[in-house]
Amino acid sequence: MEYKDYYKIMGVARDASQDDIKRAYxxxxxxxxxDVSKEPxxxxxxxxxxxxYEVLKDPEKRVAYDQLGTNWKANQEFRPPPDWxxxxxxxxxxxxxxDASQYSDFFExxxxxxxxxxxxxxxxxxxxxxxxxxxxxxSFHAPGEDHYxxxxxxxxxxxxxxxxxxxxxxxxxxxxxxxxxxxxxxxVAIPRGIRPKQYIRLAGQGAPGRGQGKRGDLYLEIEFRQHxxxxxxxxxxxxxxxxxxxxxxxxxxxxxPTPEGIxxxxxxxxxxxxxxxxxxxxxxxxxTPGDFYVVLRIVPPPANDEAAKAFYRGMAEQFKSFNPRARxxxxx
Amino acid sequence: xxxxxxxxMSGEKPADSRTERNAIIxxxxxxxxxxxxxxxCAVQTGYIIELVDEGLLTPESEEExxxxxxxxxxxxxxxxxxxLRLQNDLGINLAGVALALQLLDEIETLxxxxxxxxxxxxxx
Numbered sequence: 240m241e242y243k244d245y246y247k248i249m250g251v252a253r254d255a256s257q258d259d260i261k262r263a264y265x266x267x268x269x270x271x272x273x274d275v276s277k278e279p280x281x282x283x284x285x286x287x288x289x290x291x292y293e294v295l296k297d298p299e300k301r302v303a304y305d306q307l308g309t310n311w312k313a314n315q316e317f318r319p320p321p322d323w324x325x326x327x328x329x330x331x332x333x334x335x336x337x338d339a340s341q342y343s344d345f346f347e348x349x350x351x352x353x354x355x356x357x358x359x360x361x362x363x364x365x366x367x368x369x370x371x372x373x374x375x376x377x378s379f380h381a382p383g384e385d386h387y388x389x390x391x392x393x394x395x396x397x398x399x400x401x402x403x404x405x406x407x408x409x410x411x412x413x414x415x416x417x418x419x420x421x422x423x424x425x426x427v428a429i430p431r432g433i434r435p436k437q438y439i440r441l442a443g444q445g446a447p448g449r450g451q452g453k454r455g456d457l458y459l460e461i462e463f464r465q466h467x468x469x470x471x472x473x474x475x476x477x478x479x480x481x482x483x484x485x486x487x488x489x490x491x492x493x494x495x496p497t498p499e500g501i502x503x504x505x506x507x508x509x510x511x512x513x514x515x516x517x518x519x520x521x522x523x524x525x526x527t528p529g530d531f532y533v534v535l536r537i538v539p540p541p542a543n544d545e546a547a548k549a550f551y552r553g554m555a556e557q558f559k560s561f562n563p564r565a566r567x568x569x570x571x
Numbered sequence: 572x573x574x575x576x577x578x579x580m581s582g583e584k585p586a587d588s589r590t591e592r593n594a595i596i597x598x599x600x601x602x603x604x605x606x607x608x609x610x611x612c613a614v615q616t617g618y619i620i621e622l623v624d625e626g627l628l629t630p631e632s633e634e635e636x637x638x639x640x641x642x643x644x645x646x647x648x649x650x651x652x653x654x655l656r657l658q659n660d661l662g663i664n665l666a667g668v669a670l671a672l673q674l675l676d677e678i679e680t681l682x683x684x685x686x687x688x689x690x691x692x693x694x695x
Contacts, residue, residue: 268661274653275675289660385611402590426590437645438597458611459594460649470690472683479690513691526600536691 240344241316245291245304253309257296264292290342300350383446383455390459392429394466394476397523398498400431405459409446427459432525434474435463469498474529475522481538482506497521497531504533512537602631602642612651619651625665627654627672 246253249263271278271285278284294300390403407423427441438458445455463471470477480495490508494501497518504516514535522529542548562570595601609616620638622628628650630641643651653675654668663671 265662272657272660274656275671285660382610384613427594428590428592430594430596433596436649438648439594440597440601440603441591441594444591456611458597458648470683470686477687534687534691 240348242307243287243291243343243345245294248287248291249295251295253305257298260292260295264288264296268292287343290346293342294346294350304349380450380452381448382452383448385455386445386457388457388459389462390427390429391462391464392433393464394469394471395498396429397433397463398431401429403427403429407457425457429461432523432528433461434523435461435471437461468496471523474525474527475532476529477532477534479536480504480533481536482510484537484539487511487535487537495533506535510535597643597645597648599631599642599644602644603648605638605641605643608643608648608651611648612655614655621665622651622654625669627651627665627669 246255249260249267251259251263255263267288268285270276271281271288273282273285276285294304386407386409388405388407390405392401392403404424404426407425408420409423411421412418425441425444427439430439433439438460441457441459443454444457447454468478476498478495478497480493482491482493485491486493486506487510488508490510491506492503493506495504499521502518502521504518506516507514512535516533516535518531518533520528521531540547542551597603603611605616605619609619612619616638619628623630623638623641628643628647630643630647632640632642635641650672653672654665657663657668657671658665
């Protein structure tokens with residue numbers, strides 16, 4: 240296991256005050272929060288940061304961590320010294336509120352696993368389900384918590400419906416109160432017409448209830464993989480279609496790929512780049528299906544040999560009075 | 572991990588259950604009640620009512636005054652979950668969360684327009 244330099248992660252000096260640590264945390268948390276950040280690796284950084292803060296904000300843990308000494312380097316192979324934490328007693332306050340991300344082995348070797356809530360606010364990678372927030376104490380009858388997971392599908396799956404096998408990590412608490420995870424594989428039929436960022440609900444696939452309480456539900460958040468040529472906006476689907484100058488100028492019927500297969504599309508004469516052609520109801524299917532938009536982009540043939548160059552020179556001659564920059568108020 | 576499984580394909584490792592076909596899209600027709608929605612977000616209903624009052628969430632049936640007649644679809648679920656995380660993780664109050672969500676929406680709209688323009692200009 241690797242040593243973690245919590246001070247370095249938070250960008251503070253080892254003698255930083257608790258206020259400095261809090262300020263540093265807030266600042267970095269805003270920067271790397273997965274819901275707001277555009278930084279690559281934001282989620283990993285945010286988790287690391289949460290772990291560092293968990294230790295440094297708590298004077299007891301901070302003192303214990305400092306006991307390890309300053310000779311360790313980040314990522315260095317680490318083994319906790321025997322009895323390193325003798326004489327410390329960790330009160331559990333501060334834990335359990337908010338979300339406890341999954342902490343590193345390093346953290347757990349120092350501070351143990353007992354308080355892990357099993358709540359992963361971000362659902363992790365595809366199929367990594369999360370439990371609800373840990374609610375301590377026994378109640379007589381309570382419905383089980385709802386679980387979450389995120390799954391990636393392709394646009395085409397939304398046109399046809401699809402089946403996905405997801406593996407859920409289900410936290411289990413045994414009689415002694417130890418938390419372990421069990422894998423639960425589940426085949427899910429993803430309904431046709433699903434749109435990005437929609438949730439689907441699987442009744443009774445969440446955590447078991449207490450007493451006579453019924454099982455919680457499983458919610459799956461659907462995300463679409465980036466497609467090589469389609470863009471999705473709500474239930475509408477966009478395709479940028481390259482066309483030759485003569486197709487745009489004279490009109491043409493061209494073959495166009497759609498998620499449902501190839502269709503023939505009539506391009507009106509005198510079309511310009513950016514012209515939008517709509518195929519009504521060919522977007523994501525549903526009660527009110529979306530539309531499929533083709534956006535034209537004129538692509539000139541390359542002028543990479545003498546004959547082509549001669550042709551372009553001929554065009555220049557032919558269209559002498561054409562000024563593409565007329566709107567900019569400049570002469571050719 | 573996820574894997575594509577065309578219908579009728581055999582010889583694949585079976586999952587430990589049959590295929591769940593009762594998956595329901597949380598859309599306008601299958602929107603959640605206040606109680607279901609609160610349970611799904613693991614919060615008290617009072618908290619959701621607060622989010623609606625703050626204008627952070629908009630139930631489907633907006634004109635309804637009675638919270639028990641409210642219905643929530645997927646977009647509201649996503650907003651509520653982001654709001655909860657921002658509140659817990661960044662310690663911002665509801666007004667701040669509302670502002671953050673509004674700005675995030677605007678960024679997303681702008682990003683999409685930018686992507687469209689990029690494609691038009693560069694072909695990729």
